[in-house]
Structures are given as structure tokens and as C-alpha cells.
Amino acid sequence: MSAPKVIRWGILATGGIAQTFSRDLLLDPKTRGVTSIKHIIVAAASSSGQARATQFLKDVGAASTAKAYGSYEEFVKDPNVDIVYVSTPHSHHYQNTMLCLEAGKNALVEKAFTVNAAQAKKLTEKAKEKNLFLMEAVWTRYFPLSHYVRDVITSGKLGNVQLVTADNGLCLDPEETMADGKHRMVNPDLAGGALLDSGIYALTWVFQTLYTTLPPAQRKAPSVSSALKIYKPTGQADELATMLLVFPRAENKDVHAVATTSIRYGSDPLGDLSAGPACRVHGDKGEIQIFPPLYRPTKTRLILRDGPIEDREWPQPGPGKGSGWFNGFGDGIQPEGEGQGMFWEADEAAYALVEGRKESPLLTWEESVLIMEVMDEVRKQGGLRFPEKIETTDFPVAL
Numbered sequence: 001m002s003a004p005k006v007i008r009w010g011i012l013a014t015g016g017i018a019q020t021f022s023r024d025l026l027l028d029p030k031t032r033g034v035t036s037i038k039h040i041i042v043a044a045a046s047s048s049g050q051a052r053a054t055q056f057l058k059d060v061g062a063a064s065t066a067k068a069y070g071s072y073e074e075f076v077k078d079p080n081v082d083i084v085y086v087s088t089p090h091s092h093h094y095q096n097t098m099l100c101l102e103a104g105k106n107a108l109v110e111k112a113f114t115v116n117a118a119q120a121k122k123l124t125e126k127a128k129e130k131n132l133f134l135m136e137a138v139w140t141r142y143f144p145l146s147h148y149v150r151d152v153i154t155s156g157k158l159g160n161v162q163l164v165t166a167d168n169g170l171c172l173d174p175e176e177t178m179a180d181g182k183h184r185m186v187n188p189d190l191a192g193g194a195l196l197d198s199g200i201y202a203l204t205w206v207f208q209t210l211y212t213t214l215p216p217a218q219r220k221a222p223s224v225s226s227a228l229k230i231y232k233p234t235g236q237a238d239e240l241a242t243m244l245l246v247f248p249r250a251e252n253k254d255v256h257a258v259a260t261t262s263i264r265y266g267s268d269p270l271g272d273l274s275a276g277p278a279c280r281v282h283g284d285k286g287e288i289q290i291f292p293p294l295y296r297p298t299k300t301r302l303i304l305r306d307g308p309i310e311d312r313e314w315p316q317p318g319p320g321k322g323s324g325w326f327n328g329f330g331d332g333i334q335p336e337g338e339g340q341g342m343f344w345e346a347d348e349a350a351y352a353l354v355e356g357r358k359e360s361p362l363l364t365w366e367e368s369v370l371i372m373e374v375m376d377e378v379r380k381q382g383g384l385r386f387p388e389k390i391e392t393t394d395f396p397v398a399l
């Protein structure tokens with residue numbers, strides 16, 4: 001067996017998700033049956049100084065040879081970095097990713113990809129011009145569970161799909177936990193709000209079931225009707241978004257979808273799946289259900305009119321019980337030895353680099369831009385515009 005191909009990562013920003021991603025990244029890929037690639041972290045950068053980057057590298061267990069940078073500008077010049085994971089707030093993705101691409105670095109960019117579609121388009125154009133890999137880090141799309149759901153749909157088991165409903169409610173109390181309005185969930189300067197942060201997952205389920213599952217030539221943009229509720233304390237972020245999308249299909253086979261998201265209510269208020277599925281894909285022969293949370297689901301139910309109900313559990317792999325290893329995000333710590341599941345997207349990026357691909361077929365540049373266009377339209381209909389400095393496509397702009 002040949003040695004695994006080593007992918008050398010640089011981590012841009014040292015916040016919550018950067019830590020979760022990096023811990024997953026450094027897990028032995030054999031724990032998920034992957035033998036052809038291996039990830040290492042060779043550098044990290046913090047806008048708040050080199051000491052923070054040094055501490056981050058130590059905390060996530062990177063090798064002592066990994067380099068710590070106190071500036072993103074210096075970091076992107078590091079010749080040892082194959083690919084950068086951009087994990088700043090989404091307000092900053094455009095500026096930070098353009099910096100990477102201009103420096104000749106491949107990039108995996110946290111969701112939401114950018115603030116608006118114009119920025120997303122500019123990034124994909126730059127990646128094309130520079131012949132670089134670029135992917136929005138919508139990790140859920142790469143889960144084995146997501147492959148299974150898409151396969152159920154493309155195999156025709158559900159018949160013609162009629163309707164998809166998808167909900168991602170976060171169950172947070174913003175007045176209690178984000179009272180000063182500075183948190184990225186509600187802060188207009190950080191493109192705050194439910195839509196870009198959590199609505200993207202409801203839209204992900206709508207798109208990966210109704211759009212990604214079609215051959216590219218048959219994919220058509222949906223029409224969008226929506227309502228947004230503004231979060232009053234900061235005035236320029238949304239707390240509730242309801243979207244009705246109609247996907248045109250030939251032969252009167254249009255499909256409807258309802259995507260909803262909220263900061264306040266939870267899709268699974270008790271955290272025990274008692275509220276039922278968060279996504280239902282309804283076909284004329286049956287349905288597939290995906291249980292919450294939609295960003296990290298671990299349970300599906302297939303209900304066919306002419307077959308038994310099939311429940312499946314999809315725990316994330318990892319080093320297992322007794323390993324003393326833990327990962328998670330915020331308060332959501334996973335059981336001992338269970339990965340968060342962010343390694344799947346890292347593997348997809350690695351395969352692309354090895355194969356010379358510039359984008360992933362599971363989330364093409366065109367689809368990322370289209371989803372940003374949908375969110376632009378929802379913001380337009382809801383009267384939500386962020387400060388110009390983060391909506392602009394000018395580069396560079398200091399934020």
C-alpha cells in the first residue's frame with residue numbers, strides 16, 4: 001500500500017470553529033476508514049497576535065514545528081501551506097479569502113461563504129483565474145448520512161419529490177447570552193442574524209435534495225418568497241426567516257420547499273429528538289426524514305408506502321470510547337471518542353487537491369453563488385442590508 005498523501009493545512013483565525021475543525025482534522029483518518037490521505041497543520045494565524053496563534057496550535061495538538069503568525073498577511077505567504085481553512089466571521093470571508101487566493105493559496109471557507117452573491121462570484125472568478133481550489137465549508141454535505149439521503153432521492157425510491165421542508169432553529173436566548181450585541185450572531189458588523197448563520201443549513205437541505213441531486217443541465221434556480229423578522233436590539237440582523245422556494249421542473253413537476261430558521265426557537269427544544277424530524281423530503285411513493293440538528297444530523301427515517309419503516313443511526317466515527325479524546329462546538333461536546341464530523345469536508349478538499357480538481361461536485365461554485373443569491377433576495381424582501389464595508393466587493397478593505 002502506498003503512503004498516504006499529506007495535505008498541509010493553514011488555519012486562518014483561532015475562534016470556536018477553528019478549534020473544532022482542527023481537532024477533527026488531526027484525527028487519524030483510519031478511524032473513518034480513510035487511508036489515502038493524511039492531514040497536518042503547518043501554520044495558524046491570529047489577528048490578535050502571534051501568542052494567540054501559538055496557544056491555538058498547542059491547544060489543538062498541532063506538531064511543535066507548526067508556525068504561528070500574528071498577521072493574516074504574513075501567514076498567507078507561508079510556502080509550506082497547501083490549503084487555508086478560513087474561519088473568521090462571515091463578514092470577513094470575502095476579504096480573508098481574497099487575500100488567500102491572491103497569494104496563490106487554495107481555500108476552504110466557512111459558511112456562509114460570503115455576505116452576498118456578488119462577493120461569492122468574485123471569489124470564484126479569482127479562484128478560476130489563479131487555478132486554485134475553493135470550496136464553501138458546508139460540512140454536512142459530506143457526511144455519509146447526506147450521501148445516503150441523496151442516493152435515496154436519485155434512486156427514485158421516493159418517486160417524484162413534491163415538497164421539502166427544512167428547519168434549523170437554534171434555541172438561543174440572545175437578550176440573555178448576547179446582551180451587548182457584539183456576538184457575531186446578532187452583530188451587524190459581523191453580518192449577524194439567523195439567515196446567514198443557521199438558515200444556510202435549512203437551505204443546504206433544500207438544495208442538496210432538490211438541486212444537487214439533478215444532472216447539472218437540469219438544475220434551475222428557484223423563485224423565492226420570504227419573510228424576515230429583524231432582531232430589534234441591534235436593528236440590522238434577522239432573528240427569524242421563513243422562505244418558500246419553488247424549483248421549476250419540466251412536465252409540471254415543479255417542487256416546493258419551505259426553509260425556516262430562528263435564533264430563538266429550537267428545532268429540537270429538549271435536545272432529545274422528541275420534536276421529530278427537522279427535514280422531510282416528501283415524494284409520491286414515501287418520504288425520507290432527517291432528524292435535528294440539521295447541521296449535524298445523526299438519524300434518518302425512510303417511510304415508503306409499500307415497504308417497512310427504516311430507521312438509521314449515523315454516529316460520527318472517531319478514536320472511540322476509552323480514548324480520552326473529545327470534540328464538539330460550544331456547549332455541544334460529543335461523547336468520548338466521537339468526532340464532530342468536520343473531517344469529511346477536509347477529506348473532500350484533500351481528494352480534490354490530489355486529483356487536481358478546483359471545486360467539489362457536491363457543492364459547486366455555481367451552487368454556492370446561487371444559494372447566496374437566494375439569501376440576497378430574502379434580505380432584499382425583508383429590508384435587511386449590512387454595513388457597506390462588509391457588503392462591498394472592493395479589496396482590500398480593512399475591517
Ligand SMILES: NC(=O)c1ccc[n+]([C@@H]2O[C@H](COP(=O)([O-])OP(=O)(O)OC[C@H]3O[C@@H](n4cnc5c(N)ncnc54)[C@H](OP(=O)(O)O)[C@@H]3O)[C@@H](O)[C@H]2O)c1
Pocket residue numbers: 012013014015016017018045046047048049052087088089090092110111112137139184190197295329399
Ligand atoms: N461549520 C460549523 O459547524 C460552524 C459552527 C460555528 C461557526 N461556523 C462559522 O465559522 C465562522 C466563525 O465562527 P466562530 O463561531 O468560530 O466565531 P468566533 O468564535 O467568534 O471566532 C472567529 C475568529 O475570527 C477572528 N476574527 C478576525 N476578525 C474578527 C472580528 N472583527 N471579530 C471577531 N472575530 C474576528 C478571530 O480569531 P483571531 O483573533 O485568531 O484572528 C476570532 O476568534 C462563521 O462564519 C460561522 O458561520 C461554522
